[in-house]
Amino acid sequence: MSETLRVAVIGAGRWAQRAHIPGWQRDPRVDVVALADTDPDVLAQAGRDFQVARLVTDYRELLDDPDIDVIDVATANHAHFDISAAALDAGKHVLCEKPVHHDYRQTRALSERAQAKGLKTKLGFTFRYAPAVQYAKSLIDAGFVGEPYIFNGYEQNSQWIDPGTPMRQVDPDADPSVITTSSIEGYGAPIIDMMHWFSGGELRSVVGTMRNFVPERMIRATGQMQRLNIDDGDMWIGEFDNGVLASIQSSYVTVGNFPGIEARIYGSEGAIIVRLVEEFGVCQTIRTATKDEVEFVEREIPQEFFPTGGHSREDWDFLFYSNLCADFATEILSGGPANQGDFGQGALVQETINAFERSFRTRAWVDLPLNAPAADGAVAA
Structure with a gap:
């Protein structure tokens, strides 16, 4: 990897324009090299406003590009998991807005996948x-x-x-x-x-x-x-x-x-x-x-x-x-081990939310960690 981090932002809407893109561009070590969005008008406007030349409506076009180091997922919630998983499989570091998945186990699985591949992840825990x-x-x-x-x-x-x-x-x-x-x-x-x-x-x-x-x-x-x-x-x-x-x-x-x-x-x-x-x-x-x-x-x-x-x-x-x-x-x-606020932390936060929901449904105290089985993709509640 060069001394410059090359980032592609997937999802170029309001939150990406207020936080993600200008946040990356503030750092002289970072180059935002591409934007992706399914809305061509939103995409074009973001490209003009932030002077990013490479604009695509299908994020998959960016995954195999060896010149991209980080995929930043700023899409609607339903797309977070699939894009993050595809980016990790392509060997990219991933920043994703919360939640990665509504089931904490799915988020934890992605955290383990990233660690096995030597990749860093981060959740959009802004505060x-x-x-x-x-x-x-x-x-x-x-x-x-x-x-x-x-x-x-x-x-x-x-x-x-x-x-x-x-x-x-x-x-x-x-x-x-x-x-x-x-x-x-x-x-x-x-x-x-x-x-x-x-x-x-x-x-x-x-x-x-x-x-x-x-x-x-x-x-x-x-x-x-x-x-x-x-x-x-x-x-x-x-x-x-x-x-x-x-x-x-x-x-x-x-x-x-x-x-x-x-x-x-x-x-x-x-x-x-x-x-x-x-x-x-x-x-x-x-x-x-x-x-x-x-x-x-x-x-x-x-x-x-x-x-x-x-x-x-x-x-x-x-x-x-x-x-x-x-x-x-x-x-x-x-290149060190530091990685605060990663997908592992995201899984812990999501597990807490899943426990909160279970407590409300059962009208009772709920113990952690949660271990009850659930169908694939279902919220543990």
């Missing part, structure tokens, strides 16, 4: 790479909180509090009488990732519930209101093997701004609150307290946790994804 979160983790590792006791995690914003805001219909054949996962999987995954990362132990048992607060919503494809029995709010409790108690709250009908993440960890020596909410021009803050000085005070985030020239008044998606892309580039180009 893990926020400078404030990276700084918080460094404080935890340095012993600032002491023995961790409690983790509280929130992912909440008001994106769909208005039923007239168009939403993509996840499954047109879904039984409207059965609530299906939505917020906890699409929005809860990043804070679940942080819960595991900050808590420092193995999750052993969970219990919780889901709710559908806004029954009828506007469907983007039809422009009509329709009954969607989806999880738009949920709350969970988890027990870790090191004694940590954790809670998770996820919703996109809670009043507040993007991205709506807040992580709190309390321990024997101190506490940390990280808030990733774009308010008054600032996209992140970190506050700390100790057992001797219990009033929380805001800390300045050291520049080492930002990309070159970065600051907290940038758009959060561009800032955080720049760090994600730079971290993946460093992991690949260094």
